[in-house]
Amino acid sequence: MSLYLGIDTSNYTTSVAVCGDTEVNLRKIIEVKEGQRGIRQSDGVFLHLKELPQLFESMNVDMCDIKAVGVSTKPRNQKGSYMPVFTAGESFARVIAKALGVPLFKTSHQDGHIMAGITSCKADELLKEEFICVHLSGGTTEILSCRYENGSFNPKIIGGTKDISAGQLLDRLGVALGMKFPCGRELDRLSLTANEDISLKISHDKGFINFSGMETKLLNMTNKEDSAVLAKSALLFIGKSINAALSFLKPSKVLFVGGVASNTILRKMFSHQGYETYFASCELSSDNAVGISHIAKKLFEEMI
DSSP states (O other): OOEEEEEEEOSSEEEEEEEESSOEEEEEEOOOOTTOOOOOHHHHHHHHHHHHHHHHHTOOSOGGGEEEEEEEEESSSSTTOOOTTHHHHHHHHHHHHHHHTOOEEEEEHHHHHHHHHHHHTTOGGGGGSOEEEEEESSSOEEEEEEOOBTTBOOOEEEEEESSSOHHHHHHHHHHHTTOOSSOHHHHHHHHTTOSOOOOOOOOEETTEEOOHHHHHHHHHHTTTSOHHHHHHHHHHHHHHHHHHHHHHHOOSEEEEESGGGGOHHHHHHHSSSSSEEEEOOHHHHSSOSHHHHHHHHHHHHHHO
């Protein structure tokens, strides 16, 4: 049996996964205290180190079948990209690879998202050509030009937000409405109950967009407007902004990844825009180590 292990320790999720002759996807979301909008990096490292052994104990695979280990060691595949939380996963990965005597492959959290998207929608053709990826998450709203080579998609930013991310906009609105962080799923459900929305003006410039001004406007409305209407309006604003940026860039194929990209309203808005669309499954849109395990598998196969 041939198995490939992936480990990812992002800001709010501890993840381990196995691909190959069997599939395993285990995640533990880090709890954020009520009313807060995040955690400190030092607390994140501690919590990842606490959760990783428990995830491995419940993995139920023979570690002797592991042929390679993959781990995310940074947010993006760019010089200077760094977050302390990724040191927790890297430490475990190095020890496991050394103990098993197998190769260790280091990659980025963003590359893992992209590979998880390609894997979950079975779009292997994207591994052989250039394509556009829209990464929408709690900390990222980027439009990327991607081409796979040597374990990385070598993403280059060609659009996205100049200020806060779509996830930050939604989480800050959700917390202001009394929701528990992260707020994406609850806002999704709430938005679908609204029968109307508020028309919000978008701002875009050659593929780049801004959200911070709209954050202020939406927060000022929280005591004046219906919560469901605000949720729907915020999502429509994000969708229209991304579509405007993509319209300028004129892509032929677009892959959508990241937790925010699993939203019901946004998926509907991004479809049928004149280009071929690919969506990561809802399960693999949010943070996970599945893409990391598949990168390890691909690099191992390319090595032999």
